[in-house]
Amino acid sequence: MTQHTSRHYEQELETLKEKILLLGGKVEEMIASAMKSLLSRDPGLARRVIASDREVDSGELEIDHLCLSLLALRQPAASDLRFIATALKIVTDLERIGDLAVNIAERSIELSEEPPLKPYIDIPRMASAATGMVKEALDAFVKREPRLAIEVLQADSAVDQLNVQLFRELLTYMIEEPKNVSRALRITFIAKYLERVADHATNIAQMVIFMCEGRDVRHPGLRIADAAPEK
Amino acid sequence: MTQHTSRHYEQELETLKEKILLLGGKVEEMIASAMKSLLSRDPGLARRVIASDREVDSGELEIDHLCLSLLALRQPAASDLRFIATALKIVTDLERIGDLAVNIAERSIELSEEPPLKPYIDIPRMASAATGMVKEALDAFVKREPRLAIEVLQADSAVDQLNVQLFRELLTYMIEEPKNVSRALRITFIAKYLERVADHATNIAQMVIFMCEGRDVRHPGLRIADAAPEK
Numbered sequence: 001m002t003q004h005t006s007r008h009y010e011q012e013l014e015t016l017k018e019k020i021l022l023l024g025g026k027v028e029e030m031i032a033s034a035m036k037s038l039l040s041r042d043p044g045l046a047r048r049v050i051a052s053d054r055e056v057d058s059g060e061l062e063i064d065h066l067c068l069s070l071l072a073l074r075q076p077a078a079s080d081l082r083f084i085a086t087a088l089k090i091v092t093d094l095e096r097i098g099d100l101a102v103n104i105a106e107r108s109i110e111l112s113e114e115p116p117l118k119p120y121i122d123i124p125r126m127a128s129a130a131t132g133m134v135k136e137a138l139d140a141f142v143k144r145e146p147r148l149a150i151e152v153l154q155a156d157s158a159v160d161q162l163n164v165q166l167f168r169e170l171l172t173y174m175i176e177e178p179k180n181v182s183r184a185l186r187i188t189f190i191a192k193y194l195e196r197v198a199d200h201a202t203n204i205a206q207m208v209i210f211m212c213e214g215r216d217v218r219h220p221g222l223r224i225a226d227a228a229p230e231k
Numbered sequence: 232m233t234q235h236t237s238r239h240y241e242q243e244l245e246t247l248k249e250k251i252l253l254l255g256g257k258v259e260e261m262i263a264s265a266m267k268s269l270l271s272r273d274p275g276l277a278r279r280v281i282a283s284d285r286e287v288d289s290g291e292l293e294i295d296h297l298c299l300s301l302l303a304l305r306q307p308a309a310s311d312l313r314f315i316a317t318a319l320k321i322v323t324d325l326e327r328i329g330d331l332a333v334n335i336a337e338r339s340i341e342l343s344e345e346p347p348l349k350p351y352i353d354i355p356r357m358a359s360a361a362t363g364m365v366k367e368a369l370d371a372f373v374k375r376e377p378r379l380a381i382e383v384l385q386a387d388s389a390v391d392q393l394n395v396q397l398f399r400e401l402l403t404y405m406i407e408e409p410k411n412v413s414r415a416l417r418i419t420f421i422a423k424y425l426e427r428v429a430d431h432a433t434n435i436a437q438m439v440i441f442m443c444e445g446r447d448v449r450h451p452g453l454r455i456a457d458a459a460p461e462k
Binding site: 064067068071072075077078081082085088089092171174175176178179181182185188192203 | 295298299302303306308309312313316319320323402405406407409410412413416419423434
């Protein structure tokens with residue numbers, strides 16, 4: 001590789017990082033706006049979140065395309081190869097977080113058509129914890145820093161905990177009063193969507209650790225050596 | 232590439248296909264067993280489904296490893312590169328279908344501890360439609376056959392339809408009788424898991440079409456040309 005192409009290659013890797021951070025920022029913002037539309041009962045904002053999903057889709061496509069072209073033209077070895085393969089996987093998680101923001105916005109529109117059931121307390125906490133995890137997982141990815149990724153894994157149980165707590169509370173609402181059922185169900189679904197955002201962040205973090213260490217934290221106890229072809 | 236290494240390379244691509252089909256068969260079987268445990272109220276079978284998730288995890292790891300080694304050592308060009316990049320993404324979907332089978336098995340154990348709420352009619356239909364979609368999407372992938380993938384996309388709305396229908400029915404159960412709420416909710420969740428299995432099949436099918444045609448059916452209206460870097 002000449003010095004010139006090598007500099008160009010480095011630039012393309014930088015572009016890949018930037019695009020992934022941009023897409024991550026975009027989906028975090030979509031979750032935040034969907035939550036804002038829920039709290040302020042603003043269906044117009046929810047509809048803007050739904051419309052903005054198209055930008056995420058084109059961002060995903062762009063990144064896939066850049067990864068394929070890096071793989072085809074630069075033939076990266078070892079750690080860069082892992083980085084690009086991980087980028088290909090991460091971008092799918094980001095796109096699905098965008099879809100979850102759309103799902104939250106849809107439930108927010110439905111809920112804005114009925115009287116409020118109860119003040120939202122745990123849901124905004126779940127949202128900020130989950131988007132914080134996404135941010136940190138992407139940070140771990142671009143810095144190739146497994147310690148940051150491990151912190152993301154540790155944060156996941158707090159989100160699960162909030163979800164369980166909220167689920168119990170909403171179950172009580174549903175059992176006490178049949179006319180609460182449909183609203184409480186919609187809020188339950190929003191909590192599930194946020195739990196899945198946190199799960200995507202966890203998946204990204206696990207892939208980052210695997211990328212950095214060649215060790216599979218996705219499935220503790222497994223090593224690459226365990227994954228030998230069947231005898 | 233010598234004739235010898237070229238033959239070896241072809242064999243490795245065949246192995247990749249076989250491993251993906253095997254993993255696909257494994258997760259389809261997990262969904263089927265989780266459903267069987269639900270219908271026959273067999274928590275022992277559900278626990279075996281949960282335990283078998285470890286095999287899916289090691290299968291995923293194996294396939295990732297094989298893809299990385301094909302990318303590093305064989306430097307595939309054009310269509311094989313797309314094929315391997317798609318394999319990297321597909322395997323993540325398969326692993327998550329395995330997780331959804333585990334989720335169904337967990338709800339099945341909980342439901343086996345309470346008296347039956349109602350006979351299951353739509354849920355087994357959803358399960359067989361969703362796993363059929365997974366099978367067909369993987370078939371489209373290994374055969375590199377976009378027409379098969381398009382059929383998968385068309386099947387998705389039937390599963391969504393069943394889910395909406397079931398959701399309405401369960402909502403009625405919950406509203407009529409508070410003591411039904413927790414069981415009806417668990418069944419609602421199982422329907423959602425199956426809907427997500429179908430969504431994963433849809434994702435796989437979309438990636439296959441993109442792989443074969445370089446056209447993005449994931450996001451209709453978008454072309455690779457649209458995904459040019461920002462000005």
